Amino acid sequence: MTTDTPARLLQLLSLLQTPREWPGGELAERLGVSRRTVRRDIDRLRELGYPVQATLGADGGYRLVAGKAMPPLVLDDEEAVAIAVGLRAGAGHALEGVDEASVRALAKLEQVLPSRLRHRVSTLQAATTPLTSGDGPTIAPETLTVMASTVAGHERLRFAYRAADGTESRRVTEPYRLVSTGRRWYLVAYDLDRADWRTFRVDRVSEPFATGARFTPRELPTGSAAEYLRRSMQRRQDSYDLDVTFAAPARTVAARLPGWLGTPEPVDEQSCRLRATVSDGKEWMAVRLAMLGFDFTIQSPRELAEAAGELGARLKRAAAATRPQGRGELREHPQLTRTRHETEPPSS
Incomplete structure (x- = not known):
């Protein structure tokens, strides 16, 4: 049980920043307090400017939503836009050092960005082109953020998938982890239709959709998602x-x-x-x-x-085929160079 109120509020805020709806009973269990205490803490967060939305129902639920302004004492508008643009640029490629934690941060940030700031982020990204974009294929940041949110919230994920041979299929999965190999992003997930674990290249995923259906995470056949991916790649013919x-x-x-x-x-x-x-x-x-x-x-x-x-x-x-260049000498077109060599007599 967390008796320190400021520490408990930070823990509650961290839970709410995961893109999902939290039943009041689940929050109370996670924090080790009563539901009444959870309601009081939610009111405190609202007083601080955090837009927490409550839903009606037998158990009740809470979700952190986009408000009219960024929550106070976190980021100002310019900082929020700068961080979101940077995370989007990195998340679009499986760059070394930009791992699942960074994608989760992007998912949390974009969840609470006001629409006016979200529009600025999209406009800036569309208007800029990085000089280096990594060796791997480009991925829409929205695809990664949807996947990251379902991994964090233990929520079933549905998407369209294109295999290496071009075969198209629809998948319903229980996402486990996102793994970056440095060039590509992979999703390790349990495929419900095939009743088995699978790895999916994220750049081949389209139309990702969080179904809202919760699940209890299964145990991987190996110790970690990275190890499972490594073994999966070893079994493939192209490795x-x-x-x-x-x-x-x-x-x-x-x-x-x-x-x-x-x-x-x-x-x-x-x-x-x-x-x-x-x-x-x-x-x-x-x-x-x-x-x-x-x-x-x-x-x-x-x-x-x-x-x-x-x-x-x-x-x-x-x-x-390239003629050595002297200092200040203009580079010649290969065809012109070859023609001149063929028509001029050899030098003595």
């Missing part, structure tokens, strides 16, 4: 085991290596080895490894080494 040796210290490589690729292990003071299970295209992976800026040797798979060889040959041909 493969990556084994690469870098001619650089492990600490140096780790500083430039995306977190979703894992951590390299030292071989000696000047080299390290990376082993990981990935599901990305071989050519893209060859490019990603080359961009790290270190010499490396691909131990396996052989197909990745072949893709790296083909890419290297292509880059070598591109470099050979």
